Amino acid sequence: MGELTIVNIQTASFIGSISLVLIGLVAVLFIDNLIKKVLGLMFLTDGVNLFLVALGYRVNVPGGAVIPIFTEGFFKAHNASMATAIGDFSARAGFCLPYALVLTNIVIGAATMSVVLGLIIRLYQRHGTLSSSEILTERMEND
Amino acid sequence: MTVPVSDLPIYALIFASVAIAILSLLPRDLYKAVIVGGGIEGLSLTVLFMRLLAPDVALTQAILASALIPALIFITVYKTSRWES
Numbered sequence: 001m002g003e004l005t006i007v008n009i010q011t012a013s014f015i016g017s018i019s020l021v022l023i024g025l026v027a028v029l030f031i032d033n034l035i036k037k038v039l040g041l042m043f044l045t046d047g048v049n050l051f052l053v054a055l056g057y058r059v060n061v062p063g064g065a066v067i068p069i070f071t072e073g074f075f076k077a078h079n080a081s082m083a084t085a086i087g088d089f090s091a092r093a094g095f096c097l098p099y100a101l102v103l104t105n106i107v108i109g110a111a112t113m114s115v116v117l118g119l120i121i122r123l124y125q126r127h128g129t130l131s132s133s134e135i136l137t138e139r140m141e142n143d
Numbered sequence: 144m145t146v147p148v149s150d151l152p153i154y155a156l157i158f159a160s161v162a163i164a165i166l167s168l169l170p171r172d173l174y175k176a177v178i179v180g181g182g183i184e185g186l187s188l189t190v191l192f193m194r195l196l197a198p199d200v201a202l203t204q205a206i207l208a209s210a211l212i213p214a215l216i217f218i219t220v221y222k223t224s225r226w227e228s
Binding site: 006009012013015016019020023024027031033035036038039040042043046049050053054056057058065066067068093094096099102103106107109110113114117120121124129130131 | 150153154157158160161164165167168173176177180181184185188191192195196197198199200203204207208211212215216218219220222223224227228
């Protein structure tokens with residue numbers, strides 16, 4: 001098999017997250033339908049989450065990166081020497097502070113989404129349409 | 144640099160999640176848009192988080208972002224109009 005020169009997983013995740021954020025911004029700003037604006041908001045949140053998770057990934061470590069959970073098998077692999085086991089683990093485990101941030105962000109995103117959807121249902125009951133430009137012109141005429 | 148073969152599905156998943164995000168904004172039927180953009184995109188990101196060393200984030204993403212939020216948007220589309228004018 002020949003040489004395949006592409007970027008590593010972390011850089012590819014950064015590129016993917018930036019494109020998700022751009023798609024979400026374009027959808028929020030330029031699409032007329034309110035449900036599709038909500039989908040764009042979801043892509044924006046997903047892009048930021050993917051960026052934060054990719055920050056904690058380890059590339060180019062000997063033996064490969066591992067999930068940041070210290071298990072018994074890791075201890076036994078180093079002949080029950082705690083010092084070398086912890087040193088090897090801390091060199092290979094992913095950085096897990098961004099994961100806690102992302103966990104909170106997902107839950108807050110779900111709560112925000114439910115409030116936004118409730119407001120959309122009220123707007124539809126008052127104006128009878130989901131198109132944001134029609135709702136805006138109708139409100140301009142009333143004022 | 145050379146890339147091991149076991150990493151190739153991850154590149155496919157990153158590309159697929161971006162492509163699915165673009166595809167979900169196209170159809171006029173809002174149910175189709177929610178299934179593609181909410182459910183399938185959330186599932187691909189779940190597998191991606193699992194592979195990027197964050198299984199706790201993957202669990203939360205699997206429950207909330209690919210099941211609960213699409214269900215909420217489904218209820219909203221059911222209570223309003225299905226077709227984009």
